[in-house]
Amino acid sequence: xxxxxxxxxxxxxxxxxxxxxxxxxxxxxxxxxxxxxxxxxxxxxxxxxxxxxxxxxxxxxxxxxxxxxxxxxxxxxxxxxxxxxxxxxxxxxxxxxxxxxxxxxxxxxxxxxxxxxxxxxxxxxxxxxxxxxxxxxxxxxxxxxxxxxxxxxxxxxxxxxxxxxxxxxxxxxxxxxxxxxxxxxxxxxxxxxxxxxxxxxxxxxxxxxxxxxxxxxxxxxxxxxxxxxxxxxxxxx
Amino acid sequence: xxxxxxxxxxxxxxxxxxxxxxxxxxxxxxxxxxxxxxxxxxxxxxxxxxxxxxxxxxxxxxxxxxxxxxxxxxxxxxxxxxxxxxxxxxxxxxxxxxxxxxxxxxxxxxxxxxxxxxxxxxxxxxxxxxxxxxxxxxxxxxxxxxxxxxxxxxxxxxxxxxxxxxxxxxxxxxxxxxxxxxxxxxxxxxxxxxxxxxxxxxxxxxxxxxxxxxxxxxxxxxxxxxxxxxxxxxxxxxxxxxxxxxxxxxxxxxxxxxxxxxxxxxxxxxxxxxxxxxxxxxxxxxxxxxxxxxxxxxxxxxxxxxxxxxxxxxxxxxxxxxxxxxxxxxxxxxxxxxxxxxxxxxxxxxxxxxxxxxxxxxxxxxxxxxxxxxxxxxxxxxxxxxxxxxxxxxxxxxxxxxxxxxxxxxxxxxxxxxxxxxxxxxxxxxxxxxxxxxxxxxxxxxxxxxxxxxxxxxxxxxxxxxxxxxxxxxxxxxxxxxxxxxxxxxxxxxxxxxxxxxxxxxxxxxxxxxxxxxxxxxxxxxxxxxxxxxxxxxxxxxxxxxxxxxxxxxxxxxxxxxxxxxxxxx
Numbered sequence: 043x044x045x046x047x048x049x050x051x052x053x054x055x056x057x058x059x060x061x062x063x064x065x066x067x068x069x070x071x072x073x074x075x076x077x078x079x080x081x082x083x084x085x086x087x088x089x090x091x092x093x094x095x096x097x098x099x100x101x102x103x104x105x106x107x108x109x110x111x112x113x114x115x116x117x118x119x120x121x122x123x124x125x126x127x128x129x130x131x132x133x134x135x136x137x138x139x140x141x142x143x144x145x146x147x148x149x150x151x152x153x154x155x156x157x158x159x160x161x162x163x164x165x166x167x168x169x170x171x172x173x174x175x176x177x178x179x180x181x182x183x184x185x186x187x188x189x190x191x192x193x194x195x196x197x198x199x200x201x202x203x204x205x206x207x208x209x210x211x212x213x214x215x216x217x218x219x220x221x222x223x224x225x226x227x228x229x230x231x232x233x234x235x236x237x238x239x240x241x242x243x244x245x246x247x248x249x250x251x252x253x254x255x256x257x258x259x260x261x262x263x264x265x266x267x268x269x270x271x272x273x274x275x276x277x278x279x
Numbered sequence: 280x281x282x283x284x285x286x287x288x289x290x291x292x293x294x295x296x297x298x299x300x301x302x303x304x305x306x307x308x309x310x311x312x313x314x315x316x317x318x319x320x321x322x323x324x325x326x327x328x329x330x331x332x333x334x335x336x337x338x339x340x341x342x343x344x345x346x347x348x349x350x351x352x353x354x355x356x357x358x359x360x361x362x363x364x365x366x367x368x369x370x371x372x373x374x375x376x377x378x379x380x381x382x383x384x385x386x387x388x389x390x391x392x393x394x395x396x397x398x399x400x401x402x403x404x405x406x407x408x409x410x411x412x413x414x415x416x417x418x419x420x421x422x423x424x425x426x427x428x429x430x431x432x433x434x435x436x437x438x439x440x441x442x443x444x445x446x447x448x449x450x451x452x453x454x455x456x457x458x459x460x461x462x463x464x465x466x467x468x469x470x471x472x473x474x475x476x477x478x479x480x481x482x483x484x485x486x487x488x489x490x491x492x493x494x495x496x497x498x499x500x501x502x503x504x505x506x507x508x509x510x511x512x513x514x515x516x517x518x519x520x521x522x523x524x525x526x527x528x529x530x531x532x533x534x535x536x537x538x539x540x541x542x543x544x545x546x547x548x549x550x551x552x553x554x555x556x557x558x559x560x561x562x563x564x565x566x567x568x569x570x571x572x573x574x575x576x577x578x579x580x581x582x583x584x585x586x587x588x589x590x591x592x593x594x595x596x597x598x599x600x601x602x603x604x605x606x607x608x609x610x611x612x613x614x615x616x617x618x619x620x621x622x623x624x625x626x627x628x629x630x631x632x633x634x635x636x637x638x639x640x641x642x643x644x645x646x647x648x649x650x651x652x653x654x655x656x657x658x659x660x661x662x663x664x665x666x667x668x669x670x671x672x673x674x675x676x677x678x679x680x681x682x683x684x685x686x687x688x689x690x691x692x693x694x695x696x697x698x699x700x701x702x703x704x705x706x707x708x709x710x711x712x713x714x715x716x717x718x719x720x721x722x723x724x725x726x727x728x729x730x731x732x733x734x735x736x737x738x739x740x741x742x743x744x745x746x747x748x749x750x751x752x753x754x755x756x757x758x759x760x761x762x763x764x765x766x767x768x769x770x771x772x773x774x775x776x777x778x779x780x781x782x783x784x785x786x787x788x789x790x791x792x793x794x795x796x797x798x799x800x801x802x803x804x805x806x807x808x809x810x811x812x813x814x815x816x817x818x819x820x821x822x823x824x825x826x827x828x829x830x831x832x833x834x835x836x837x838x839x840x841x842x843x844x845x846x847x848x849x
Contacts, residue, residue: 045764047553047591048772065497068490095553102549102689103490125759127592130710134550134590137690138706157713165717166756169748206758207786214751243788251762254783257796263803271807274814 043205046126051090055079058093067096070104077112080119084188089119091128098135108137110149111187117156118185122194124163125202133157152184168199168218175220196220200235205251212242308335317369332377336366337386340377340397344387347396350440359400359445367404375409376401395429396441398422403452406459413479416460417486423453427495430534431502437524443533447576450537453495454544460487461687465703489689493545496538502526505535509561536569540576543583549689550707552587556771559584564771574611578604578623582630584771586684589633590707592714594641595765595779601634602649609648629682631656636678639664639671640718641763641779667722675715679708721757724750728782728793736789754791758784 050059058079061067076097083089094116101108113136120128133141133153140150141157159181162171175181185191196219203210203218213223221228229239238245246252308316313335320333332340339362346355367376377383379398387393402419405411411419426449430436464487467476485491500506504526508518525531539558546555562568564584570576585600608627635657638645642665645653653661663674686703727739736754740747761783764774781796 043759043762043776045772045774045776048770068493092553095551099551099554105690127714130714131553131591133710134552134707135689137701138688138703139701141706141709142701161713161717164713164756165720165752166759167749167752170752202755202759205762206755206784208792209788210786211788214748217748251758252785254785254792254794255778256794257778257781257783261801261803263807267804267807270811274811 043125043201046089046091046123046128047131050092051088053082053086053088054090054093058090062093062096068100068103070100070107073097073100073104073107076100077109080112080115083119084115087188087190087194089123089128091120091123091126091131094119095131095135098132102135110152113149114152114156114184115187117153118188118191121156121160121163121185122188122191122198124160124198129156129160129164152180155180155184163195166202171195172217172220196231200231204235204246204249207246208248208252209243209245212239212244215244313369320370332382332386333370336370336377339363339366340383340386343397344390344393347393347441348390350438352440352442355440356442356444359442363400371404372408376404392429392435392439395422395426399426399449399452402456403448406452406456413476416456416463417483419456420460420486423456423495424491427499431498437528439530441530443530443573446530446533447537447573450496450534450541451575451579454492454541457487457489457492457545458548458685458687461489462685465688489545489549489687493542496541496545499534499538500542503531503535503538505532505539506561508532508535513561513563537576540570540580540583543580543587544684547583547587548684548687550686550703552590553772555583555587556591559771561770574623578608578626578630582626583684585630585633585637589637590711591764593764593766593774594637595643595763595777596774597637598634598641598643598645601630601637602646605630605634605649605652606646609652628656632660632678632682635661635664636675639675640715642781643779664719665722667719671719672712672715675712675719676708679711680704683707717756718760721753721760724753724757725782728784728791729795731791732793734791734793736786736791739791751786754784754786757782758786 057075061069061072061075066072076093079090079093080097083094098113098116101113117129117132120132123129136153139146140153142150145151145154158174159171162168162174188194199219203215210218215232216223216228219228219231221231232239232244236247316333316335320331339358343355343358343362345351346358377386379394379401383397384390384394387397398419399422402411402415402422405415406419430439464480467473467480502525504521504523507521508526511518511521519527522532526535539562542558543555546552546558559580562570564580565571568577568580570580581600581604585597585604588594588597588600605627608623612623631653634645634649634653637643638653639661657678660674660678664671664678683704686707688701688703723743724739727742728734736751737747740750743750745753761778761780762776763779765777765779766774783794783796785792
């Protein structure tokens with residue numbers, strides 16, 4: 043997990059970084075630059091939520107420039123980072139009608155589909171995510187601009203597993219990453235994560251998160267806290 | 280929380296005024312005189328002489344203008360803070376102050392700059408006491424435009440001298456009116472009728488435009504070089520070197536500070552929590568913060584920062600912001616009985632509600648005073664929230680709706696279709712509820728997990744009557760959601776992922792490992808405080824005379840407070 047709002051992706055172009063740190067981020071003339079950057083992110087498999095939020099903000103002020111496709115791509119990219127709340131931050135900036143109960147345009151239909159998917163991922167209901175994903179052809183269509191979307195989602199799911207589990211049954215993993223049991227795809231996937239398959243159990247190497255650690259709080263006394271005592275002691279001389 | 284950091288607030292002292300007479304320059308009007316003029320004025324109003332100005336008000340306006348132009352800060356403060364309020368109580372409780380253009384301008388010899396600032400106060404009074412008309416909303420807006428234009432572009436602005444409170448009120452009101460107008464517009468456009476209003480709004484689509492509001496705030500930040508100053512201060516340099524002609528004057532520096540808070544607010548009501556927190560880059564948020572000197576600025580900042588943290592799912596940081604400021608309010612409530620008392624009370628009630636949400640989503644040990652305050656106000660709701668499950672959802676929603684800022688519709692209004700005109704608050708709430716549902720799902724797990732150090736997943740599923748796979752997901756969610764970004768030092772958006780819960784788990788296939796935090800009491804802090812108390816007692820025993828002085832003083836103060844309370848009850 044990382045602080046996606048602060049960490050600057052290495053691949054962020056200088057010109058985008060400059061816009062983000064100046065008032066140029068409000069200049070409607072820069073919408074195209076931000077949009078091109080989203081395109082880049084889709085093909086390079088990186089997500090730069092800070093830049094994408096700036097773009098959504100520009101759409102707020104320039105309704106006539108809204109590009110549905112770009113919004114969907116921004117959300118799909120954010121979906122991949124489901125552990126860092128990028129998705130909900132982006133959603134907060136969208137037109138407020140998009141989540142209304144009965145979707146009134148293709149944009150809100152697609153967003154609501156993504157929102158459902160996010161709901162499963164946020165609840166770590168990974169099996170539910172795949173069921174929802176393959177329920178119809180819509181989802182595949184929605185994320186089609188993101189190269190390797192499926193393996194990116196799988197990678198994020200695997201990271202979550204690494205954070206919480208020391209080991210996991212083979213069949214559960216199969217349903218969580220949606221790769222068939224005993225398929226070479228699943229076995230390759232396990233190898234690529236540097237996990238090991240031991241009978242029906244997939245073992246995950248120990249890392250800093252996946253063991254339950256009791257938290258021991260220790261009290262630190264700052265020197266300033268003693269200042270009044272020391273002053274008093276000095277006065278008593 | 281670190282108690283030491285609040286000691287400084289104990290010294291905050293705000294004088295209390297209870298005198299009924301009124302001084303306008305050297306002339307003092309006693310109560311009887313005021314009452315006579317009040318009666319006359321009532322009569323005149325009944326006779327429809329609406330342009331009539333009572334003598335005392337006329338004198339006041341002239342004196343107000345004189346102080347304004349002389350830059351007499353002390354007297355101006357009196358005019359603005361005290362006399363204006365008193366005259367409002369006497370004469371303008373149910374009617375508007377004398378009109379700036381038709382009445383006041385001729386009276387003050389068409390002193391444009393004074394009229395500009397008087398108009399600001401005039402409309403603020405209208406907004407506070409009445410339902411402003413569309414025309415008034417628009418005129419107030421254009422007055423703000425002129426006022427900011429004057430500050431940003433006129434050479435005379437450098438000689439401007441107004442009380443800091445007024446500076447705060449200008450920015451505060453500017454954003455309030457913007458917010459209020461946006462909500463009003465959304466409301467009108469939703470309705471089937473109201474054709475005249477709709478037509479008016481369509482013709483005046485630039486009035487209270489979000490872009491121009493942001494523009495004003497950013498321009499003032501730029502003019503006062505406030506960010507440059509903050510950066511220099513942070514690097515230990517002399518901020519006056521980068522401040523420029525405007526920024527080095529205290530008045531404009533304050534304008535700059537307050538505009539930063541203004542930006543924080545505007546971004547928050549637009550739903551941009553990321554940019555809202557980023558706006559405070561370089562601002563130190565602690566007792567040394569430049570805002571700490573102005574109570575309203577102080578708690579406004581913490582309210583919005585806390586709310587943004589809550590929406591960014593950083594509950595530990597949200598709890599910290601709310602408790603910090605609620606403790607401050609609790610400690611100063613006896614001396615802070617100013618005009619804004621009601622406002623403070625309302626805000627702190629909202630913050631307790633938000634605190635209840637944050638604490639429910641991420642259990643935290645609170646400071647005793649804050650904890651008591653929370654239980655007093657929201658004890659019932661809090662226990663419902665903490666139980667989680669579908670029964671808690673309406674309570675989460677209720678508290679959210681009650682205490683969230685008044686969100687506005689962010690997009691440029693589309694007059695042809697109503698589709699873009701949807702309820703902003705509901706939108707933000709819907710998104711937030713996903714998080715609530717996915718987090719509270721695990722609440723009833725905790726009471727079981729607390730009892731064991733290892734447990735079989737199937738067995739726990741049996742206890743809970745849940746599907747084992749659903750439970751497995753809930754456990755992973757619990758583990759992952761317990762790791763939150765928590766700010767150490769540094770900018771508001773920075774932070775490290777930390778396990779904020781007292782519970783840590785890991786899954787070994789179907790076996791759940793559970794570790795619980797051992798809660799070590801903090802002894803050192805306790806000892807330091809009590810040693811100091813002990814010294815104080817010893818000193819009191821050694822110098823009984825001095826102590827009796829203090830007791831008398833305290834008694835006096837207590838009496839005064841009691842009187843006030845009694846007066847308020849009346």
